Amino acid sequence: MFGNQLLYLLGIYYTNANIASIFQPAIPVWTALLAIIVRIEPFPDFRTLRGWGKCLGILLAATGAIVMTIEKKSGQAADHGGSNSSSNIQFLGYIFLLGNTLSMSVYVLLQKKFIFDKQDSCWKTKPVNVTAWSYLFGAMFMGLASLYYVNRPEKFTYFPKEEIYPILYAIFIASGLCYLLISWCNMQISASLVTATWPLQVLFCAILSYFVLGEVLKTLEYLGGVLIVVGLMVVVWSKFEEEKRKKEEEEDSMNNSYGYVKVSQYDDFVPEGRAEEKGGVN
Secondary structure: OHHHHHHHHHHHHHOOHHHHHHHOOHHHHHHHHHHHHOOOOOOOOOOOHHHHHHHHHHHHHHHHHHHHHHHOOOOOOOOOOOOOOOHHHHHHHHHHHHHHHHHHHHHHHHHHHHHHOOOOOOOOOOHHHHHHHHHHHHHHHHHHHHHHHOOOOHHHHOOOHHHHHHHHHHHHHHHHHHHHHHHHHHHHOOHHHHHOOOOHHHHHHHHHHHHHHOOOOOHHHHHHHHHHHHHHHHHHHHHHHHHHHHHHHHHHHHHHOOOEEEOOOOOOEEEHHHHHHHHHHO
């Protein structure tokens, strides 16, 4: 959590909000790839439609989010306090944003592998505790990172009144509540499906901008929104088919398995279904 938030702040500082938004749809892609590499989730079966659906759905949603973001007006270059925004500076920002997306993917996967998928984990059914402890250590390390400005006390005391409400919203809703919901969803469904919803941020941002700020949506933004919705529908369908197949396999395994019992001390083990028949003959 610490790496995710710190690298995002550094990334948006050295680039701009528009570029930072373009990187965010990469989170579900990293999550799906890493989940397969570390064997948290099985490799997609490309012999079936659901195997292709999962991969293509994630890519469609990510592509739609990127299309919508690129169509937005380019954000103003960040003010670096006198430093130039050269290509080297921007490249450094790209590295930070890449680390931000990877950190978020690793955070979700670590939760899934070592907490929610672990049978003997005492926190397996406690997403609130998981989020609270994650936030505790994340806040501690962020506090240590803020010591970089220890010689500039105005950084800690400057709070314009118009920024108080956005800061409170960012702390309690966009950060605390969202991470809690991520943990709860991660407990219920697969990690790749949790992060597959990330591109919806761009879609909801465009919709709210239309109703609240009066911004007119452009053709590419409509197209991007359609790609996001279709992509997520395909991912959900693929996951539903996968769970349905697993359930059918478990039922077939139960129906085809036999229990073995011993009729008497002089007999061998025989299938349970034939025990009554053998007992009747004796």
